[in-house]
Amino acid sequence: xxxxxxxxxxxxxxxxxxxxxxxxxxxxxxxxxxxxxxxxxxxxxxxxxxxxxxxxxxxxxxxxxxxxxxxxxxxxxxxxxxxxxxxxxxxxxxxxxxxxxxxxxxxxxxxxxxxxxxxxxxxxxxxxxxxxxxxxxxxxxxxxxxxxxxxxxxxxxxxxxxxxxxxxxxxxxxxxxxxxxxxxxxxxxxxxxxxxxxxxxxxxxxxxxxxxxxxxxxxxxxxxxxxxxxxxxxxxxxxxxxxxxxxxxxxxxxxxxxxxxxxxxxxxxxxxxxxxxxxxxxxxxxxxxxxxxxxxxxxxxxxxxxxxxxxxx
Numbered sequence: 001x002x003x004x005x006x007x008x009x010x011x012x013x014x015x016x017x018x019x020x021x022x023x024x025x026x027x028x029x030x031x032x033x034x035x036x037x038x039x040x041x042x043x044x045x046x047x048x049x050x051x052x053x054x055x056x057x058x059x060x061x062x063x064x065x066x067x068x069x070x071x072x073x074x075x076x077x078x079x080x081x082x083x084x085x086x087x088x089x090x091x092x093x094x095x096x097x098x099x100x101x102x103x104x105x106x107x108x109x110x111x112x113x114x115x116x117x118x119x120x121x122x123x124x125x126x127x128x129x130x131x132x133x134x135x136x137x138x139x140x141x142x143x144x145x146x147x148x149x150x151x152x153x154x155x156x157x158x159x160x161x162x163x164x165x166x167x168x169x170x171x172x173x174x175x176x177x178x179x180x181x182x183x184x185x186x187x188x189x190x191x192x193x194x195x196x197x198x199x200x201x202x203x204x205x206x207x208x209x210x211x212x213x214x215x216x217x218x219x220x221x222x223x224x225x226x227x228x229x230x231x232x233x234x235x236x237x238x239x240x241x242x243x244x245x246x247x248x249x250x251x252x253x254x255x256x257x258x259x260x261x262x263x264x265x266x267x268x269x270x271x272x273x274x275x276x277x278x279x280x281x282x283x284x285x286x287x288x289x290x291x292x293x294x295x296x297x298x299x300x301x302x303x304x305x306x307x308x309x310x311x312x313x
Contacts, residue, residue, distance in 0.1 A: 026070075032056025040064045040073065040084065047071055049099075055107070057081035063089040069099045069127070075106035079135045079159075083108040091115070093123035093144070100127025104134055112139040117167035120144040124153060131155045138162045141171040147178040149203075156185040164195035164220065173220075176200040178228075185209055192220035194246055200224075203261055204231040214242030214276075221247035229259040229288050232266045239273040241281055248279040250307065255287035266292040266310065275301030282307040 029043040029051055030036055037043040043053045044064040052072040062084060066073060073095075075082030084094050084107060094109045109121030120141040122131065128151060135158065136142035142163040145153060153176055160173040172195035176182040182202040189197040189212040197212050197220055198205075205226050212223045223239050226232050232254060241251055251273055254266060268284055275281050280302040286292045292310030299305060305312045 026050035026052065028052045028054055030054050030056070032058055041089075044071075044073075055082045059083045059085060061085060061087050063087045063094045063096075065089055065096045065098060066102050066104075067098045067126075070101045071099055072103045072105070073107070074103075075108075077106070079106050079133050080108055082106065083110060085110045086113075088112055088114050088119050092118075093120040093141075094139075095121065096123045096125060097129050098126040102126065102128075103130040103132065105130075105132040106134070108135040108137060109142075110135075110137040110139065112141070114140070117165060117169065118144060118171045120171075121163075124151065126151075128152045129154070131158055133157045135159045136161070136163055136173065140165045141175055142173040144171070144175045145177045145179055147201075149178065149180060151179040152181045152183070153179060153202075154183045154185075155187060156183075158187045160187065160189045160192070160197070162191045162193065164193040166194035170195040170221075172196045172199045174198045174200070176202045176205070178202070180204070182206070183208075187211075189213065189223075190215055191218045194219055194221065196220060196222045196225040198224045200226050200230070201228050202230055204233075206233040207235075207237060208233070209236045211238045213238070213240035214245050215240070216242055216276075217244060218242050219244050219246045221245070222250060222253045224252045225256065226252075226254045227257040228261055229255050229263040229290075230261050231264050232268075232292075234268045234271060236270045237272070239271060241275050241277055243277045245277055248277065248281055250282040250285035251275075252284045253287075254285070254292070254308075256285070259288050263288045263290040266290055268292060268294045268297065270296045272298045273300070273303065275299075275303050277301075280304065284308075284310070286310055
């Protein structure tokens with residue numbers, strides 16, 4: 001069902017005719033030239049729980065707060081067809097999610113800047129969030145979350161390119177605060193600047209089947225930084241530190257800012273890591289007292305497999 005008016009429309013589905021979605025049925029709200037809403041922010045303000053917002057191809061100088069539960073925001077076409085750029089809401093982000101169970105898909109989010117230095121493509125402040133097929137290009141933070149012990153953040157099939165900056169504090173391609181879980185799957189990271197590709201304070205962090213590389217120009221610090229402990233699974237990834245990496249210590253760092261939560265397991269398996277720099281680095285630097293289990297990883301260049309407690313095989 002397509003909602004055809006920016007003002008409330010009337011629908012009849014065998015029950016009362018209402019000026020709101022009838023009988024609890026979700027609507028599809030269309031954004032773009034020739035559609036009921038010119039901007040995502042207008043559709044987001046009109047949305048009800050469970051609605052779907054479809055954005056037509058184009059470049060939108062707009063930002064939006066996604067505040068209703070169960071909302072899906074999706075671009076039409078591939079991720080490069082719908083671009084949200086340059087404008088931030090509340091001095092924070094292109095998209096701010098405050099509702100629960102939101103999905104953001106098939107968009108490009110680019111050029112988020114704020115005076116605090118942590119302007120994000122997405123600022124996640126609500127409940128569970130799924131990010132699927134989204135490109136984060138040239139933002140201070142790609143994704144930044146608040147602390148929320150019940151939030152699960154799932155990122156899949158996405159690309160992070162030229163994100164990160166270190167000014168008064170560092171921003172990153174992904175920065176998960178103290179949340180329940182961070183899961184990153186089938187995603188690509190390139191040319192992160194100064195900060196980390198994945199920084200997580202989550203109780204559980206899983207990074208699987210991703211391609212994370214500095215390349216010749218990236219200046220990232222760690223590829224994966226699990227700052228305060230927590231369960232860690234890093235599996236099936238292709239990882240690379242480049243010649244301009246800002247931190248030569250390690251590719252994967254665990255507990256570097258103090259262990260503040262239970263760390264029941266550290267599993268690093270089936271990864272391929274290359275050090276392309278003229279320095280020696282550790283593949284995993286584990287500061288926690290939990291033994292890291294490293295197995296079936298393939299390492300190239302000047303690399304020490306493990307620093308700290310654990311086993312390799």
